[in-house]
Amino acid sequence: MYYVVTFALIITMALALTRAILGPSVYDRVLAVNMLGTKTVLLLSVIAFLMGRPDFLDLALAYALINFIGVFAVLEFFRNRAAKQPEEKP
Amino acid sequence: MTVIFGFFLLTLLLITAVAIVQSQNLFVSVMLSGMFSLLLAVNFFLLDAADVALTEAAVGAGISTVLLLSALAITAKHEKAPSSSRVGALIIVIIATLVLIYATLGNPQFADPNAPVHQHVAPWYLDKTAEAIDIPNVVTAVLGSFRGYDTLGEVFVVFTAGIGVLFLLGTQPGPFAQSNPFKLTDPKGLRHYLIPRVVGRMLIPFILLFGLYVQFHGEYGPGGGFQAGALIAAAIILFALLEGENSALKVIPRSVLIGLIAGGALLYGVVGLFGIFLGSNFLDYSVLSSNPVKGQQMGLLIIEAGVGITVTGVLLSIFHAFAARGKF
Amino acid sequence: MELLGLYYYWVFAILLMIGLYAVIVKLNLIKKLIGLSLFQAAVFLLYITMGKLEGGTAPIVTDANANGLFSNPLPQVLILTAIVVGISTMALGLGIVIRIKEEYGTIEEDEIQEIDK
Amino acid sequence: MTAFHSHLPVLQVIVPMLTAPLVILLNQKRLPWIVATAASLCAFAIAVTLAMSVMAGQTIQYSLGAWPAPWGIELAVDAFSALMLLVVTGASSVALLAGAQSLDKDIEHHRQPLFYAAWLLALSGLAGILVTADAFNIFVFMEISSLASYVLISGGPDKRALPAVFKYLVMGTIGATFYLIGVGLIYMMTGTLNLADMAFRIEDVADQTPILLAAGFITIGLALKAAIFPLHIWLPNAYTYAPNMVTVFLAACATKVAIYVLLRFDFFVFQPNLVGHDFQFTFFLLPLSLLAILVGSSVAIFEPKLKRLMAWSSVAQIGYITLGASLLSVSGTTASVLHIFNHSLAKGALFLVMACLGMRIAQLRIDNIAGIAQKMPWTMAAFVLAGLSLIGVPGTAGFISKWYLITASFESGAMGIALVVIILISSLMAVVYIWRIVESAYFRQPEEDLVITEAPIPLLLMTWVVVLMNVYFGFAPGVPIELATGAAELLHGQTP
Amino acid sequence: MELFLDIASWILMSLGGVFVFIGGLGALRMPDLYTRMHAAGITDSIAPILIIPGLMLQAGLTLASVKLLAILVFLLLTGPTASNALASAALLAGNRSEQVKSTAVPESEE
Known part of the structure; x- marks a missing residue:
């Protein structure tokens, strides 16, 4: 019943991972992280049903929050870094 | 059937780990380490460890990424080019991995009920909790x-x-x-x-x-x-x-x-x-x-x-x- | 089924060595700390794989599955502690790295040794 | 009173531990130091009462939360842990009592509450390891004591303290995680975490690979924490750049507690069950101990910085302790446990002298303490006596443990002679590096403009208390010997 | 009735799976950051809209459905916000897409 969705989600996570590794610019990587985050939320919800424990959806909800905060931490870091010395090359 | 998903997710885990170590850009390895602990949390969830998955997600993916990023904002963003002596260490590590993998062959069957770990202490906790703490x-x-x-x-x-x-x-x-x-x-x-x-x-x-x-x-x-x-x-x-x-x-x-x-x-x-x-x-x-x-x-x-x-x-x-x- | 069980232990071994490799070979102090967290993540995987029981669900006994099979709760308790130990060590390590950056101006181990000579 | 008496093992740990949050809330002038010293002295008093009841033959068991042993966590105090508790709480109390001014110099006022809280946590972490009988609990308290020691060491005035403490953090965490893997593998095969229960249940799975792997992981992990020879790289820098009082406290007991866990695991859990393990234990540990002794002493001879010299001599002394343990005889283990006690006395006194010198001289090097004896006679006299105890001159505590070590080596058969020769050579090396300092202090002319007064009174007083204890335990070593032999018999399975 | 529910949720979820896959593939193959964001946008919006109601049909009227609804609302709220913030951050940092290269804005090499 849930196998199709789970497979699709895992393959998309693999694609997002390749985008994260290949991604030329940093923003591609931020995009990949955001994608992987939301896919994990969906995957966790589907697996909760797959394993017959629907009361474990707290995990998926908690993860949706964390992902939102994580993306903002990344963007805040990058805005600060780019604003300071865009040409800074250590 | 969840076995196959476990197999897939573990491979993704390994790829992320290698990418974290290989990437020169510290910022990239921090984000990948956020993804790593996220994949780890899903693996824990597949292994019936809901509490641990929640902790790994909340602490591993949330807090440690934010802390690492705030530390990166102050220190360097790029890692220096690696020094020469890496091949020797790589060989030693590969040998050690093979030894460890050979050693794990002796482990008890994965998830078999009569493994010693499920015999001694665990059953007592399961029924004592219902009786003493309910x-x-x-x-x-x-x-x-x-x-x-x-x-x-x-x-x-x-x-x-x-x-x-x-x-x-x-x-x-x-x-x-x-x-x-x-x-x-x-x-x-x-x-x-x-x-x-x-x-x-x-x-x-x-x-x-x-x-x-x-x-x-x-x-x-x-x-x-x-x-x-x-x-x-x-x-x-x-x-x-x-x-x-x-x-x-x-x-x-x-x-x-x-x-x-x-x-x-x-x-x-x-x-x-x-x-x-x-x-x-x-x-x-x-x-x-x-x-x-x-x-x-x-x-x-x-x-x-x-x-x-x-x-x-x-x-x-x-x-x-x-x-x-x-x-x- | 048997192969996947071993695969869990092999992933533990490979992750352990990747983490150790990163800690030993990499010169950047933050990369060492990330390697250290990988190294500890492998140990978490070992403990949780031990706790899994064939056909068992998470050890939360609701009336629906009161007499069902449950996976072993003890390794999960130990790993809850170990995760928080890992994050505490990383937080302290990052504090030290920030102080090193302010005192030495760099966080590459060889440059620090240069300055110290 | 007796009801209170039965709670002593857990009070030993939670008294300093629960005082730490209180200390960070006070920021009046001297209050954090007063509260910390009071907690440390109270822990020392509990350790003394525990040692007395152990010597009176009581076996002390305490189950936490009133849950029975293999399921709940159990605390057990025997001869070995009682002696170690005396060493740990004693070293902390001495260092705190002596160190008020020295710490004021190193740590700014507004950071002192945090520093003393970290000190109390290091003390309670070490006491927690010594008191518990649960394998995972040892890991948790090892982490508390390690994190607290990283904080203490990072308080050092010199900027080089930071890379030193970072290396210590990385190696310490790897060591603790190796230990965690070992405990996990043993739990996988035996299903229990309680040490006594584990020793009992390991028999029927003893030959399987995970147990051998676990033995390897635990030994390497604890060797890393105990700075046994090839894995001691973090120790010299960490002790040199730490504040003087922290070095007094950590040098006396931090690595010894890791050796305590190694011996307890090896003699209780592995040796009786794993066939051939005792041979492997000696095969690896004996040569490493000899290497530690020789390399440690020889590097100490050529080291200009005083504190680094003392740190390298600590590496050598740890070699003595592991040498005694690797002889696998009751007398060998007695010598090893005795040397833990005596070395912390001698090394504590020497680092207290370093603290006295550190109060008056910025850079502690051999050439810039030239002729210091005329200006600081009491400090240098204390140094000479403590140096004699380190070398093992008769009449000092060091001699007692060297004597037991030599008799144990003789008993250990043919190669015993070679061991005795190496012990004597290394004692001569110790004479050389102590003499270098004495010669520079007494027989060289100080620069004229140097105006140095004697060290502050409380610091000097405590240094002399420890030096006199060295001499006292040289002449009347009754208590440590009784506890050490009790510990050795326990470790070798002959219940007294 | 039970069978109908199962089939309906299966269809919904499989459709969701297909869209997710399409979005993932798009994110990989698209030439430039902004086009990739379009593709990733699919996986952020249409997939939850299809998959989570599919799960809700399975869960029926229980607490789980309320949680699923909360997840759906949260995803639909935060997904677009994150993409907006990402796009404007990229734009602010001068990350012009290739097609707009004709305007003489120096491409930051990051």
């Missing part, structure tokens, strides 16, 4: 009551890390802070931050509410002090990111944070001492009220609250120490 979540029961001394030690590990970072970095801005012209709340940032601030301001109360739900839901489902502390700290860190670190400090000033750190740890210790004053051993909650089962539940609730308070206080003071140091 709460659904056996993991919280073992964490809080049967092995409560471990968790007391755990709270003091977090406490040490908190005072360690405060001792190292103090609370005043470091030498780099002056050199950074952009304070967090500069108006220029507002233009493209309007939508996130509005959405953030709308969501933060719900995140805090969810954090409290996870805190007090620890007995009935996955949750507890550590996860709740991490979630609440993450919510306030989001507030700091959007509204600026000084306004987050106005919400919870540093003196309150020190009070939170000391208060949570002391709360846990005092509940343990009550076990002694009321005539039984240290950390024995059944003497806390006339009916032992009620006493255990009351004890669990209080120590989980103590753990949550300390973890929130510590994580927030670490974030403020890092942010003040370099104007992240």
Whole structure:
């Protein structure tokens, strides 16, 4: 019943991972992280049903929050870094 | 059938790990390590470890990414080119891995019921929890009551890390802070931050509410002090990111944070001492009220609250120490 | 089924060595800390794989599955503690790295040794 | 009173541990130091009462939360842990009593509450390891004591303390995680975490690979924490750049507690069950101990910085302790446990002298303490006596453990003679590096403009208390010997 | 009735799976950041709208459905916000897409 969705989600996570590794610019990587985050939320919800424990959806909800905060931490870091010395090359 | 998904996710895990180590750009490896702990959390969930998955997600993917990023903002963003002597170490590591893999062949069958690990101690916990503490979540029961001394030690590990970072970095801005012209709340940032601030301001109360739900839901489902502390700290860190670190400090000033750190740890210790004053051993909650089962539940609730308070206080003071140091 | 069980232990071994490799070979202090967290993540995987029981669900006893099979709760308790130990060590390590950057101006181990000579 | 008496093992740990949150809330002038010293002295008093009741033959068991042993966590105090508790709480109390001014110099006022809280946590972490009988609990308290020691060491005035403490953090965490893997593998095969229960249940799975792997992981992990020879790289820098009082405290007991855990695991859990393990234990540990002794002493001879010299001599002395343990005889283990006690006395006194010198001289090097004896006579006299105890001159505590070590080596058969020769050579090396300092202090002319007064009174007083204890335990070593032999018999399974 | 529910949720979820896959593939193959964000946008919006109601049909009227609804609302709220913030951050940092290269804005090499 849930196998199709789970497979699709895992393959998309693999694609997002390749985008994260290949991604030329940093923003591609931020995009990949955001994608992987939301896919994990969906995957966790589907697996909760797959394993017959629907009361474990707290995990998926908690993860949706964390992902939102994580993306903002990344963007805040990058805005600060780019604003300071865009040409800074250590 | 979940076996196949486990297989896939583990391979993704390995690829992420190799990518983390290989990437020159520290910023990339920090983001990949966020993804790594996220994949690890899904793997734990597949292995029936719901509490651990929630903790790994809340702490591993949430807090450690934010801390690493705020440290990166102050230090370097790129790693220096590697030195020469890497092939030798690589060979040694590969040999060691093969030896370890050969050694794991002797391990007991994966998940077979008659492995020794399921025989001796685990069944006792499962039925003793129903009888003595009578709460659904056996993991919280073992964490809080049967092995409560471990968790007391755990709270003091977090406490040490908190005072360690405060001792190292103090609370005043470091030498780099002056050199950074952009304070967090500069108006220029507002233009493209309007939508996130509005959405953030709308969501933060719900995140805090969810954090409290996870805190007090620890007995009935996955949750507890550590996860709740991490979630609440993450919510306030989001507030700091959007509204600026000084306004987050106005919400919870540093003196309150020190009070939170000391208060949570002391709360846990005092509940343990009550076990002694009321005539039984240290950390024995059944003497806390006339009916032992009620006493255990009351004890669990209080120590989980103590753990949550300390973890929130510590994580927030670490974030403020890092942010003040370099104007992240 | 048997192969996947071993695969869990092999992933533990490989992750352990990747983490150790990163800690030993990499010169950047933050990369060492990330390697250290990988190294500890492998140990978490070992403990949780031990706790899994064939056909068992998460050890949360609701009335629906009161007499069902449950996976072992003890390794999960130990790993809850170990995760928080890992994050505490990383937070302290990052504090030290920030202080090193302020005192030495760099976080590459060889440059630090250069300055110290 | 007796009801209170039965709670002593857990009070030993939670008294300093629960005082730490209180200390960070006070920031009046001297209050954090007063509260910390009071907690440390109270822990020392509990350790003394525990040692007395152990010597009176009581076996002390305490189950946490009133849950029975293999399921709940159990605390057990025997001869070995009682002696180690005396060493740990004693070293902490001495260092705190002596160190008020020295710490004021190194740590700014507003950071002192945090520093003393970290100190109390290091003390309670070490006491927690010594008191518990649960394998995972040892890991948790090892982490508390390690994190607290990283904080203490990072308080050092010199900027080089930071890379030193970072290396210590990385190696210490790897060591603790190796230990965690070992405990996990043993739990996988035996299903229990309680040490006594584990020793009992390991018999029927003893020959399987995970147990052998676990033995390897635990030994390497604890060797890393105990700075046994090839894995000691973090120790010299960490002790040199730490504040003087922290070095007094950590040098006396931090690595010894890791050796305590190694011996307890090896003699209780592995040796009786794993066939051939005792041979492997000696095969690896004996040569490493000899290497530690020779390399440590020889590097100490050529080291200009005083504190680094003392740190390298600590590496050599740890070699003595592991040498005694690797002889696998009751007398060998007695010598090893005795040397833990005596070395912490001698090394504590020497580092206290370093603290006295550190109060008056910025850079502690051989050439810039030239002729210091005329200006600081009492300090240098204490140094000479403590140096004699380190070398093992008769009439000092060091001699007692060297004597037991030599008799144990003789008993250990043919190669015993070679061991005795190496012990004597290394004692001569110790004479050389102590003499270098004495010669520079007494027989060289100080620069004229140097105006140095004697060290502050409380610091000097405590240094002399420890030096006199060295001499006292040289002449009347009754208590340590009784506890050491009790510990050795326990470790070798002959219940007294 | 039970069978109908199962089939309906299967269809919904499989459709969701297909869209997720399409979005993931798009994110990989698209030439430039902004086009990739379009593709990733699909996985952020249409997939939850299809998959989560599919799960809700399975869960029926229980607490789980309320949680699923909360997840759906949260995803639909935060997904677009994050993409907006990402796009404006990229734009602010001068990350012009290739097609707009004709305007003489120096491409930051990051």
